Each structure stands twice: as C-alpha cells, then as structure tokens.
Amino acid sequence: MAVPLLELVTQNNQFVDEVVEEFREFIGKGQYILGDYVTHFEEKVAKHLGVNHAIGVSSGTDALVLALMALDIQPGDEVLCPSFSFFATAGCISRLGAIPIFIDVDRDSFNLNLEDARNKLTNKTKAIIPVHLFGQSCSMSSLLDFAKQNNLKVIEDTAQSLGSKYQDSFAGTLSDYGCYSFFPSKNLGSIGDAGLVVTNNLELAERAKIFRLHGSQPKYYHKWIGGNFRIDALHAMFLTKKLDSISSYEDARARNAAYYSNCLLADGRFGENQGQSFENESKSVLVPLDLKMGKHVWNQFTLRIGRGKRDELWNYLKSNGIGAEVYYPVSLHKQECFKNLIPSPCPVSEEIAGEVLSIPVYPELTVEQMDEVIQTLLKFTY
Numbered sequence: 001m002a003v004p005l006l007e008l009v010t011q012n013n014q015f016v017d018e019v020v021e022e023f024r025e026f027i028g029k030g031q032y033i034l035g036d037y038v039t040h041f042e043e044k045v046a047k048h049l050g051v052n053h054a055i056g057v058s059s060g061t062d063a064l065v066l067a068l069m070a071l072d073i074q075p076g077d078e079v080l081c082p083s084f085s086f087f088a089t090a091g092c093i094s095r096l097g098a099i100p101i102f103i104d105v106d107r108d109s110f111n112l113n114l115e116d117a118r119n120k121l122t123n124k125t126k127a128i129i130p131v132h133l134f135g136q137s138c139s140m141s142s143l144l145d146f147a148k149q150n151n152l153k154v155i156e157d158t159a160q161s162l163g164s165k166y167q168d169s170f171a172g173t174l175s176d177y178g179c180y181s182f183f184p185s186k187n188l189g190s191i192g193d194a195g196l197v198v199t200n201n202l203e204l205a206e207r208a209k210i211f212r213l214h215g216s217q218p219k220y221y222h223k224w225i226g227g228n229f230r231i232d233a234l235h236a237m238f239l240t241k242k243l244d245s246i247s248s249y250e251d252a253r254a255r256n257a258a259y260y261s262n263c264l265l266a267d268g269r270f271g272e273n274q275g276q277s278f279e280n281e282s283k284s285v286l287v288p289l290d291l292k293m294g295k296h297v298w299n300q301f302t303l304r305i306g307r308g309k310r311d312e313l314w315n316y317l318k319s320n321g322i323g324a325e326v327y328y329p330v331s332l333h334k335q336e337c338f339k340n341l342i343p344s345p346c347p348v349s350e351e352i353a354g355e356v357l358s359i360p361v362y363p364e365l366t367v368e369q370m371d372e373v374i375q376t377l378l379k380f381t382y
C-alpha cells in the first residue's frame with residue numbers, strides 16, 4: 001500500500017458544498033478586496049488565538065516581511081534567526097537589506113538555542129525571529145527576557161505551528177508580532193497562499209494594516225513604503241469555515257504521533273530524541289518527543305537517523321511507496337545566497353540537516369497506513 005506524505009483533497013472536499021454556495025453569494029456581493037469576509041475571518045481567528053488583533057495577509061512570507069517593515073527594521077540592522085528553518089525566515093530579513101545572523105538550534109526541539117543567540121548579539125542587533133518549528137513552540141520565557149534586556153523586537157514565525165501553545169498561550173501571541181501561514185500543507189491549510197499577522201498591541205495592529213496597503217493612510221497618502229500584502233477574500237471565506245475543524249485536526253495529528261511513537265519505540269533500534277548526538281548513541285533512529293512546552297500540534301513528525309543512513313532510508317521508503325521528506329537538507333547559513341554574510345557557525349544545525357526525515361502525520365491517515373509506514377521502517381537494515 002502506498003502512503004503519501006500528505007493528502008489534502010479529502011479534508012478540503014468536506015467544504016466543497018458549503019463553499020460553492022457561498023461562492024455565488026461572494027460573486028454577487030461584488031466585494032472582492034478585503035471587506036466583510038476578511039473582517040469576519042480576522043475576528044474569528046483572533047478570538048480562537050486569544051489575541052487582540054489579527055490581520056489577514058497574502059502568505060506566511062509576506063507576514064514576516066510586513067512585520068519586519070512595521071517594526072522599522074532598516075538596512076544594515078542585524079536580525080537573529082535560527083539556521084534550521086524554511087528559507088522564508090531568513091530571506092525576508094535580507095529582502096529588507098537587513099542582515100540575518102544565524103543561530104544554532106537544539107537537537108531535541110529543532111528550535112533555536114538561546115545561548116548561541118546571546119553569543120551572537122552585537123550592538124547592531126535589532127530583532128529576533130524565533131521559529132516554532134514542526135508544530136512545537138520554542139521555550140519563550142527566557143527568550144522574551146533576553147529580548148527585553150537587549151531591547152530587541154520579537155517576531156514569532158509560527159508558520160508551522162498555528163494552535164500550538166507555550167504554557168497556556170498560543171504560540172505567536174507572546175511577542176510584537178506572530179506570523180502564520182495557511183499554505184495548503186499547514187495545520188490550517190487554505191486552497192492556495194494566505195497568511196496572518198497577530199499582535200496584542202493596538203499601535204502595531206494599525207501599523208500592520210497600513211503596511212498591508214502599500215503604507216498608505218488615508219488612501220493615496222503614503223506615510224511609509226509597504227506592499228500589497230492583503231489576504232484574498234476567498235481564502236478568508238474558506239478559512240473561516242475550516243477554522244471550526246482545527247481542534248479535530250490537531251487531535252488526529254496528536255493521535256498519529258502517539259501511535260508512531262508507541263509502535264516504533266517498542267523496537268530496540270528506536271530511541272527517544274532527547275537531544276543526544278549520535279556519537280554516544282546506540283540507537284539507530286530517534287523518535288521526536290513532545291517537550292511539554294504547552295501543546296505540540298505535530299505539523300511534522302521528524303525522525304533523526306544516525307550513522308549516515310538517512311538518505312539510504314529515504315530512498316528505501318520512496319521505493320516502497322512511502323512518502324517522506326527532508327525538512328531541511330541545507331542549513332540556512334550554508335545556502336549559497338548567504339555566502340557573503342558574516343559567518344555564523346551552527347554545527348548542530350548542519351549535523352541534523354543530515355539526519356532528519358519527516359514521515360506522514362496528516363490528520364486523515366488511517367491506522368492501516370501508519371502500520372504500513374511502521375512495518376516498512378522496521379524492515380530497513382540500519
């Protein structure tokens with residue numbers, strides 16, 4: 001039985017009838033840019049996240065660009081960000097002429113290591129972008145203290161972790177801005193590109209709305225240079241409906257993660273990822289842990305494979321019809337486009353880029369499909 005890494009159609013098909021009906025109404029209303037659908041979605045998602053303001057934007061990438069612009073990050077400013085993340089986290093910094101300073105990560109959470117951030121702080125550092133990777137929140141208290149002590153702005157890249165919590169608060173709601181993505185594979189996935197910026201600060205919310213409209217207020221009077229970062233009304237309409245189901249998706253992802261963990265850890269070759277290096281480890285594969293930050297929402301279930309066997313296992317899974325992906329094969333500080341930046345060594349990030357392998361964990365996976373993934377993993381010679 002083939003098991004894809006991701007299957008989006010089953011989930012989205014459930015909304016077709018409702019959406020088609022509403023689509024007629026939408027066309028008839030003639031309100032195609034921002035308007036009621038967007039406002040309604042923003043109010044609903046803000047309530048869900050327990051945050052004062054939510055601003056719908058065109059993508060998770062644009063959410064980050066907008067947040068950096070609205071926080072007045074200038075060319076030459078240094079911005080700390082993890083070296084192990086999707087490209088957008090760092091690309092957005094460079095696009096504004098600011099300088100990404102890459103921070104190493106921890107092997108257990110894959111999230112940024114605060115000690116390394118302390119070491120790389122300079123008098124040019126203006127902001128830090130923690131990324132809540134794979135569905136798990138960063139440890140935020142110490143990070144927020146560090147930012148406060150050093151007068152740094154904080155933007156949470158929550159693209160992969162809508163719904164996850166740090167203690168009792170939703171990830172993304174604890175800092176100046178939280179940025180989310182509704183890219184189809186995310187936990188709340190749309191049917192195209194869309195994103196969100198949230199904040200508890202009224203002034204920052206107003207600034208975000210202005211930057212979303214080319215920096216104009218009132219219309220045609222440009223106080224700042226922003227962009228067209230508006231969410232499409234159609235995405236807002238779709239996401240408003242889908243938001244009602246988010247907790248069932250989260251429960252299903254958590255159930256799938258627990259099933260994998262229980263079954264794989266019963267085999268002596270699989271151990272828990274407690275942040276150990278493979279140098280002193282007898283197990284062949286390390287299974288990800290919920291580090292009890294508050295709530296893990298399992299956007300990815302990412303194994304670490306030791307002793308240089310990752311690519312061999314990946315090919316073996318592929319040849320047996322099992323979808324798997326390497327998020328991410330090249331650390332950001334090693335990307336060619338950043339080769340002229342100040343070197344920021346990140347040895348752990350480089351090490352895990354050669355170990356990680358994500359397997360299917362999407363909500364609609366059946367037990368039979370997970371058993372197939374597990375049996376295939378167990379048959380490999382490590």
Ligand SMILES: Cc1ncc(COP(=O)(O)O)c(C=O)c1O
Pocket residue numbers: 059060061062085086088089131157159160180181182183193194195
């Ligand atoms: C960590 C992270 N940041 C930012 C983004 C950018 O989001 P989008 O694809 O919606 O632009 C993504 C999306 O994959 C992501 O995973």
